[in-house]
Amino acid sequence: MSTFNRDRDDGFSLIEIAICLMFMCVLGGIAVLNMNGIMPGLKANKAMYQTIAQLRRGRELAISQRRLIELQFNSTNQIQLLRIEEPAHTKTLIATATLDGHCEFRKFSSIGSDTPDGFGNSSAIDFGSADKLIFSTEGTLIDESGDPVSGTVFLGIDQHPEAARAVTVLGSTGRIKSYRWAGDKWIP
Numbered sequence: 001m002s003t004f005n006r007d008r009d010d011g012f013s014l015i016e017i018a019i020c021l022m023f024m025c026v027l028g029g030i031a032v033l034n035m036n037g038i039m040p041g042l043k044a045n046k047a048m049y050q051t052i053a054q055l056r057r058g059r060e061l062a063i064s065q066r067r068l069i070e071l072q073f074n075s076t077n078q079i080q081l082l083r084i085e086e087p088a089h090t091k092t093l094i095a096t097a098t099l100d101g102h103c104e105f106r107k108f109s110s111i112g113s114d115t116p117d118g119f120g121n122s123s124a125i126d127f128g129s130a131d132k133l134i135f136s137t138e139g140t141l142i143d144e145s146g147d148p149v150s151g152t153v154f155l156g157i158d159q160h161p162e163a164a165r166a167v168t169v170l171g172s173t174g175r176i177k178s179y180r181w182a183g184d185k186w187i188p
Contacts, residue, residue, distance in 0.1 A: 043101030044163035062135035106156040127151030
């Protein structure tokens, strides 16, 4: 058996430490540059999840409270849920959600195609000719006359079409589905 003798001068030299710091700075710089391209997509994802959460909350409240819940899209980035009280048909504000990160309801002219669900893409919030959107006590999304209505909510950030998102609602079941724009098509 041989023993390994070590010098008392073990450690890293100043040159080795400088080279490691240089590599870390280069990798850090690359990461910062890539974050600028990633941030709009992350912000759009957050807005999409906020929209989905508000829609699901409205549906679940309608079912659990056995009351009609009206869904309103106010301004360019706000969703409100209102409970319709019986028998007077008065409305009580249940929740308001404001989209974060400069996201808004937006339809990009450069994106001409509709989502695979095909519920419409003529405007940022497209539920056909429905004036009011209401979750019924069975969980379906209906219009003011009680007919099921399907539609799409398009989301995005100004001047960032790569961050386009869409949320669809199938009226007859209340199913909510999300999509993101992949440059040439909508993908789930």
